[in-house]
Amino acid sequence: MLPPHILIADDHAVIRTGIKYLLAKYYHDVAAAEADACSVIKTKLSKGWFTHLILDLQLGDCNSIDIIPELLSAYPDLSVMVYTMSPEAIYGKRLLQMGVSGYLSKQADEDTVVGALRLFLHGQSVVSDELKQKLQEDTHRTLHSNNPFDELSEREMMVFRHLLTGLRVKEIANRMDLKVSTVATYKVRIFEKLGVNNAADMQRLADAYHIL
DSSP, X not given: XXXXXXXXXXXXXXXXXXXXXXXXXXXXXXXXXEXXXXXXXXXXXXXXXXXXXXXXXXXXXXXXXXXXXXXXXXOTXXXXXXXXXXOHHHHHHHHHHHTOSEEEETTSOHHXXXXXXXXXXXXXXXXXXXXXXXXXXXXXXXXXXXXXXXXXXXXXXXXXXXXXXXOOHHHHHHHHTOOHHHHHHHHHHHXXXXXXXXXXXHHHHHHHTTOO
């Protein structure tokens, strides 16, 4: 069996170096490469063979959550673990639903990171006890959720997040490489599903449900 080939994607060199150090220290048969941007991730995945991707959510040229569905679709055998400072309470459940194998905080100590890497390399999920509890609670809820944001599709959620940052429809279209009319349609659907009429109401609803 070929050893794991890991791509470490983070825009901070010290993070990439630290993960490579831990891999070399505890997992001698692992090959590791680096990427500092979404464009580099795509290039390296297209030109090389990787079994695992350790991914920060915020990279220099994009919010990498936007490319996760694309990567998992193009490389279905690729295991992805998100390693980030972004709060698990906001992104953890949605990312797991998207198909990532784990979610690890950069605030975790070395023992926790080493343990997470062990699980990740052996094909097991990396999920905190808090997130496990939340997922278990969700399985016991009714099919009709009271949270209107659960009605949004992944693409609608991406557009929604951009709207929250104040981007206009044209700017979002350029950011997501979509037609302006397509983004405008998404915006109408988002407002309809959330039951709001303007950006201010959307922001207040997001605050109420602690959506970033």
